[in-house]
Amino acid sequence: AQSVTQLGSHVSVSEGALVLLRCNYSSSVPPYLFWYVQYPNQGLQLLLKYTTGATLVKGINGFEAEFKKSETSFHLTKPSAHMSDAAEYFCAVSERNQFYFGTGTSLTVIP
């Protein structure tokens, strides 16, 4: 069965520090992979996605993620956290006409 695991439901970083949000998935076929961000009382907004090709994908707001097939991972990173990055982040996987979301990671940025 397909699953998406986000390690750490809450992550805190200092402003200017590296952001690393972890996502692992299980899939029987090459999936599409996504990261979304959700600000309070808003819908989800696409940060970046991987479908095929280059395994390092760049998204909006300075975020990037790397697809590692051998590790079944798609971790999200940003070199330097800003206060405006404080939000909920969701990893998602699409395969065989099903869309699976992780349970989310709440990112806090400490000034």
Place this chain on the structure above:
Amino acid sequence: DVKVTQSSRYLVKRTGEKVFLECVQDMDHENMFWYRQDPGLGLRLIYFSYDVKMKEKGDIPEGYSVSREKKERFSLILESASTNQTSMYLCASSSPGAADHFDTQYFGPGTRLTVL
């Protein structure tokens, strides 16, 4: 710019009322989805539709129904609202991807429904 709109941002209803949540997309997408989002539970799929008048149950369809009479509009109906349906409801749409994968889902702003 892509756009998914939902009829209300906040809604308060009473137990037993029939509730309609409307969602409209302007991207000519075939697929549309309704989710509910609750703290600690993430997003849970209620129903999705892959074409006009077509629908498929998601993970938690009980107590809900849907309607898709036009491609751009997907409605979620709570036949008799109950307090355990108090939640944030999110609508999304997507185009088909390759190899039977759904492509990017675009989300509306959400409707926060409170049932008293």
